[in-house]
Amino acid sequence: MKRKVVQFSVALIIISVVITTVLSIKSNIKSFVEEKDSELLNYCKLINNTIEEDYDQNITPDLSYYAKIFSESTGQRITFIDPKGVVLGDSMAGDDYKNLSNHLERKEVQESLKTGEGMSNRQSKSFKESFLYVAAALNQNDETVLITRVAMEINSLQIIRNFIIKSTLLYAAVGTIVAVLIGMFYAGKLMKPVYEMEKQLEITMEENRKAENIRKEFVANVTHELKTPLTSISGFVETLQDGAAEDPEVRTKFLDIIAIEAARLKRLIEDILIISDIENKREVNTNSDINVREAIEETITTIMPIVDAKGVTVKTDFAYEIYIGGNYDRFKQLMMNLIENAVKYSYDGGVVTVTACKIDGKVRVSVKDEGIGIAEENIPRLFERFYRVDKSRSHKVGGTGLGLAIVKHIAALFEAEIKVESKLGQGSTFTVIFKN
Ligand code: ADP
Numbered sequence: 001m002k003r004k005v006v007q008f009s010v011a012l013i014i015i016s017v018v019i020t021t022v023l024s025i026k027s028n029i030k031s032f033v034e035e036k037d038s039e040l041l042n043y044c045k046l047i048n049n050t051i052e053e054d055y056d057q058n059i060t061p062d063l064s065y066y067a068k069i070f071s072e073s074t075g076q077r078i079t080f081i082d083p084k085g086v087v088l089g090d091s092m093a094g095d096d097y098k099n100l101s102n103h104l105e106r107k108e109v110q111e112s113l114k115t116g117e118g119m120s121n122r123q124s125k126s127f128k129e130s131f132l133y134v135a136a137a138l139n140q141n142d143e144t145v146l147i148t149r150v151a152m153e154i155n156s157l158q159i160i161r162n163f164i165i166k167s168t169l170l171y172a173a174v175g176t177i178v179a180v181l182i183g184m185f186y187a188g189k190l191m192k193p194v195y196e197m198e199k200q201l202e203i204t205m206e207e208n209r210k211a212e213n214i215r216k217e218f219v220a221n222v223t224h225e226l227k228t229p230l231t232s233i234s235g236f237v238e239t240l241q242d243g244a245a246e247d248p249e250v251r252t253k254f255l256d257i258i259a260i261e262a263a264r265l266k267r268l269i270e271d272i273l274i275i276s277d278i279e280n281k282r283e284v285n286t287n288s289d290i291n292v293r294e295a296i297e298e299t300i301t302t303i304m305p306i307v308d309a310k311g312v313t314v315k316t317d318f319a320y321e322i323y324i325g326g327n328y329d330r331f332k333q334l335m336m337n338l339i340e341n342a343v344k345y346s347y348d349g350g351v352v353t354v355t356a357c358k359i360d361g362k363v364r365v366s367v368k369d370e371g372i373g374i375a376e377e378n379i380p381r382l383f384e385r386f387y388r389v390d391k392s393r394s395h396k397v398g399g400t401g402l403g404l405a406i407v408k409h410i411a412a413l414f415e416a417e418i419k420v421e422s423k424l425g426q427g428s429t430f431t432v433i434f435k436n
Pocket residue numbers: 341342345369371372373374382387388389390394398399400401402403404405428
């Protein structure tokens with residue numbers, strides 16, 4: 001991507017430099033030639049002025065001499081031609097000017113006779129060199145009496161033209177190199193946000209792919225989890241219908257199993273609804289302060305039947321009143337899942353301790369049990385949906401495998417962190433650390 005941008009910029013720079021260079025060379029040469037034209041024409045006019053004074057004083061000018069001295073002072077070839085084309089003096093021919101052919105047909109002479117001024121850019125017919133000829137007519141009483149011509153050697157014009165081309169090309173090359181270097185330096189900087197956007201896009205796409213996979217897996221798991229109790233229920237119903245209902249003892253046993261499975265199904269559906277509810281609503285912690293002690297005590301009261309059935313003692317320890325910001329019901333749901341697990345995985349008659357305190361400005365709520373504990377290698381996977389360390393044990397205690405997944409979701413809503421400490425056979429401590 002960066003290479004393409006650099007290539008494009010370099011191409012753009014080169015194209016614009018080439019166009020500018022060509023135009024600049026053309027216009028420089030044009031203005032140089034125009035300047036030379038007018039300079040040579042000025043010479044012609046100045047010379048004419050001088051000669052005109054001779055005519056005014058009825059002196060016949062020594063044109064061969066004038067050609068020589070004006071050529072020395074201007075550095076150019078000077079020719080005097082009469083209106084019939086006869087050469088009256090020429091600095092290059094010197095005394096041999098009389099041998100020069102008639103100049104009447106020369107372009108600059110013709111133009112001067114017609115308009116007073118003439119110009120021609122051509123090879124000399126008398127000498128080998130090419131000249132830029134500029135001529136001006138000298139008039140007396142509205143009649144042309146003399147044509148003064150100044151010629152500049154094209155060779156020297158060519159040298160200057162080459163100099164203009166060379167120097168313009170050199171400036172253009174230096175400019176191109178500087179522009180390319182600056183372009184390359186800034187290309188990286190300019191491309192940075194594009195790279196970052198690209199990277200962000202890749203991350204988002206990867207996250208979307210992962211989320212889609214998790215969703216697919218979840219749907220497959222849900223289907224499987226719902227199917228198990230349903231298959232069991234329909235199986236026992238069918239057996240009862242087939243005659244098993246006649247035996248009161250079998251009937252009671254089967255109906256109990258059906259009731260247990262139905263309750264499990266209900267719990268599963270409730271947990272799935274809670275998860276999708278949290279995922280869809282994504283509430284922010286805008287609700288009023290939660291009294292942590294009050295919420296935990298209410299939760300314990302709700303699950304008292306399970307606590308009593310296991311003969312577990314639930315102790316609480318709140319040194320002072322603690323408040324956190326967030327959704328009251330969600331907080332209770334989180335505590336319920338943690339305390340319920342602590343009770344479920346405690347040994348009969350065990351002790352569960354719930355504490356809340358504030359350390360370094362952060363509220364820490366812990367649920368500790370002295371139950372079966374969790375092996376270290378299983379801890380990282382505990383919060384996955386439907387993950388159970390021991391599937392049959394979870395089944396026996398009425399687990400859905402979604403409790404800790406719900407805890408993780410709610411903790412994320414509160415922007416809280418969860419820590420698990422556990423030793424197999426000795427118990428576990430789940431700690432939730434809230435930011436505020
Ligand atoms: P479940 O409904 O199976 O309890 P959870 O998501 O609540 O599902 O917990 C996942 C698994 O983590 C449980 O099956 C259990 O193996 C383990 N677990 C959770 N809490 C405890 C605990 N306090 N003591 C021991 N194991 C636990």
